[in-house]
Amino acid sequence: MNAITNPTAAMVVIGDEILSGRTKDKNIATVAEFCTGLGIELREVRVIPDDIETIAAALNALRDDHTYVFTSGGIGPTHDDITADAVAEAFGVELPVDERALAALKSRFTDLEMTPARLRMARIPVGGEPIENTVSAAPGIHIGNVFVMAGVPMILEAMLESLAPKLKTGVKLASDSVESRVGEGTFGDELAEIQAAHPDVRIGSYPQFGRGTGYFAKIVLRSADEAALRAATEKVRELVARLHREHGIEPEKAGP
């Protein structure tokens, strides 16, 4: 749709609890906003179960196609935390206890508390390095273009903070939006013409139900080219204003 070539990313959400519906994922939105803020295009998210082969296969399918792969979940101390094992398998490397990761854990836990279970969290695949965890000490893993993070939202957010400086950034898309009180089916044909006339702008339309007087849609425009964005947005505003007039919708009602 436009000529920019930003870094791209994929995300792998690891968790039986998301797939069973027991836990509602919050990390997809966090990683999506994080990427958008850095001009990195998040192109795909996969939610998959706690299974080493499945995780390794997803990582290998995605890490060749994207600048970065982010994962969430499965890096705690219990038997169902098998993401590190899957990463080692995906990269074909060993998974020894890492001195840096061990030091991070020992800053938090006494020797007596360093159970075999907790020691699992000090394992880093060969060639990888720990990602700092300011919340609960147990590190994430950075190996190649893969960033392995916790599933607990507070910890994932802290890890994203600490890895952000390592990432290549891209051109952030400028965006604008226009809200319509006439339905998508009413403006859809003319909106398609505006999209066709403005190939450097990506125009999306998002209906919303249950707000006040029936139909309501938000038209969102995004582009790396600010002049093109302004021109297309002006056309959409004119279209929506005309349709509001034709349908007897007063301007002050056409607000958010």
Next chain:
Amino acid sequence: MNAITNPTAAMVVIGDEILSGRTKDKNIATVAEFCTGLGIELREVRVIPDDIETIAAALNALRDDHTYVFTSGGIGPTHDDITADAVAEAFGVELPVDERALAALKSRFTDLEMTPARLRMARIPVGGEPIENTVSAAPGIHIGNVFVMAGVPMILEAMLESLAPKLKTGVKLASDSVESRVGEGTFGDELAEIQAAHPDVRIGSYPQFGRGTGYFAKIVLRSADEAALRAATEKVRELVARLHREHGIEPEKAGP
């Protein structure tokens, strides 16, 4: 982990707006709960952009491997609603206006309102049938083992209601849970032993932060075998009760 062979499902979430972080997905949790309630195992979710080739490829990758594929998003009247086109491409069939879908739309819209944009919503790939939409008339699509639904959560929920009777159901897993006030690293080794001794029960542990006195984890057990579930749950309760005593945590604090 256990011998049941329930129907399986995959979900495809179609939406640039989810990947950009502009919209937070609510449909994954809805479909996950829906599947679990019917004894259908949701095995994978993919979030992908509004791109016909990408959607068609994802559908073809998933529909052979699963009993059902559910999609959300991209079935409205605007130019960026291209899911029906992608489904037709995936199945290698034409995408004509369908009389049943048209009748559903005409029950809601006058002839004057039936713009070319709205007419797009009456298209059903050859061999498919409409899924009833009690909220806003525009139907979903059922073709082969693929169910195409709206992205608006209220409409997706209504469509799931109407397609539920068409689905094969499986054995619902019984589940139980035990809450621990000692950390995962403290009970992890012994929990792994309980898991190893109870192969017909799937045991997961989910840490929670920021609740009261520090660490807190919920251990969730699931099985199709109720006796096995009870036996394993009893072992986990004993383990947690003993660790609570050893760490001076009073029983009444070990709730809720």
